[in-house]
Amino acid sequence: MHISEGVLSPPVLATAALLTAGGTWLGLRRLDDERLLPVAVLTAVFFVASLVHVPLGPSSVHLLLGGLAGLLLGWVAFPAILVGLLLQALLFQFGGFTVLGVNTLNVAGPAVLCHYLFRGLLRSPRRASLAGFLAGAGAVLGTALAAALSLTMTDAGFLTTARMLVLAHLPLMLVEGLVTMFVVGFLAWTRPELLVSLGCCGGGPALGGEA
Amino acid sequence: MQRSFLLPCVLFVLLLGAPQWAQAHKVICNAWYEAGLLTVEAAFGDGSAASAARVTVLEAGHTVLEGTADAQGVFQAPLPAALQGRTPDLLVVVDAGQGHRAEYALSGQDLAQEVLPGPSVPTAGGPATAPSWSGTDAEQLRELIREALRTELEPLRRELRRAQHSEPGLKEILGGLGYIIGLAGLASFWLRRRKP
Numbered sequence: 001m002h003i004s005e006g007v008l009s010p011p012v013l014a015t016a017a018l019l020t021a022g023g024t025w026l027g028l029r030r031l032d033d034e035r036l037l038p039v040a041v042l043t044a045v046f047f048v049a050s051l052v053h054v055p056l057g058p059s060s061v062h063l064l065l066g067g068l069a070g071l072l073l074g075w076v077a078f079p080a081i082l083v084g085l086l087l088q089a090l091l092f093q094f095g096g097f098t099v100l101g102v103n104t105l106n107v108a109g110p111a112v113l114c115h116y117l118f119r120g121l122l123r124s125p126r127r128a129s130l131a132g133f134l135a136g137a138g139a140v141l142g143t144a145l146a147a148a149l150s151l152t153m154t155d156a157g158f159l160t161t162a163r164m165l166v167l168a169h170l171p172l173m174l175v176e177g178l179v180t181m182f183v184v185g186f187l188a189w190t191r192p193e194l195l196v197s198l199g200c201c202g203g204g205p206a207l208g209g210e211a
Numbered sequence: 212m213q214r215s216f217l218l219p220c221v222l223f224v225l226l227l228g229a230p231q232w233a234q235a236h237k238v239i240c241n242a243w244y245e246a247g248l249l250t251v252e253a254a255f256g257d258g259s260a261a262s263a264a265r266v267t268v269l270e271a272g273h274t275v276l277e278g279t280a281d282a283q284g285v286f287q288a289p290l291p292a293a294l295q296g297r298t299p300d301l302l303v304v305v306d307a308g309q310g311h312r313a314e315y316a317l318s319g320q321d322l323a324q325e326v327l328p329g330p331s332v333p334t335a336g337g338p339a340t341a342p343s344w345s346g347t348d349a350e351q352l353r354e355l356i357r358e359a360l361r362t363e364l365e366p367l368r369r370e371l372r373r374a375q376h377s378e379p380g381l382k383e384i385l386g387g388l389g390y391i392i393g394l395a396g397l398a399s400f401w402l403r404r405r406k407p
Contacts, residue, residue: 003310004238033402040395047387051379087390091383151310164308 002050002088002103003147005096012150017101023078023108030075034197039080042069046084050094054172061172067139068180070111071118071131072187072198081108102150110142111135122195128188129181136180137173144169238264240313242303243368244290244322245361249276251286253305253313260284264307270299280305298323 031039049063069077082104088094095103114135121131148162187195238261241252249268253261266286268276275293280286301317 004312006304006314007306007310007312031398031402033399036395036399036402040391044388044391047391048384051384083391083394087387091387092379147310
């Protein structure tokens, strides 16, 4: 989901940019040596995923994989997605600089929310797959709703836009849910301690040493 | 820890190795003026037509022409009376809904060649040929040549339009990955300095 330049009004852009700056600051404070490599890899995956077009449903949509980054990284997803979107704007001409704040907020906001909603499920490998699916699908739904909300002022009204966007993103929700389920399930099976160390980056003590 | 990220790495190499599915999602807008009609073509980055996109033509911020693209993503209309005889720079804005928008600047010079072709051409002709054509014949001939050229050049123009909006390729992808590795290196450096 890339909102183009020139669609949104300056107050919407400025508010979203401020919120994104806050989220990025929180994320950078939680970044440490341990998490740097996963963050870089997930940023790279997010950056490239936008090129994969999902030819299902009424309109053309591309992979986001915000849910994967959000579930695994928590607040650190903000700087990761910001960098991914910045490079997409620079190199692919997707989105743009003035809309960088609002696009980052729309993708990273729901992703971080998914982290807090579903990280409790990461403790057991079986439920980790479920967490992966829910986070993958939920983040796409959240992003579609957030995009509709930011378009409220300019487009055909919130409900119409939201219905169109959610409908267009339904197949993507399924695809992203499956991809995220596959990745998180695999990690939970083979390297559960990694999920624990990453899951802790939300700051809460919810994930203990078990798993 | 490196091994545990095998899967995202594999996933990512798969994505990288499949540039044939690599299709963008941005709006492409082209506009040109010929045969008395302003034509605007709106498409998504993957080549599919942006049907029912709203097309607005602006002159210095004021709307002079408005309409909706058809199922092929094409909008055609004669220039409005307000523009007759003048050749201002125009801005074509395509809004495909859901936050998808693109602009195309139509320069006044392009417009001038189509709208006011008359006076500039005959002066170039030598005095030897000029007397043998009466005014209306010359005008007809000019129209014929223009039409023939338009048909001949159309494929070339289309190719040019396509080339201008080329999809991101391996070069852009690898460049982006290089930036990410570089930023990770910078972050690592910064983290190490923060806690000595």
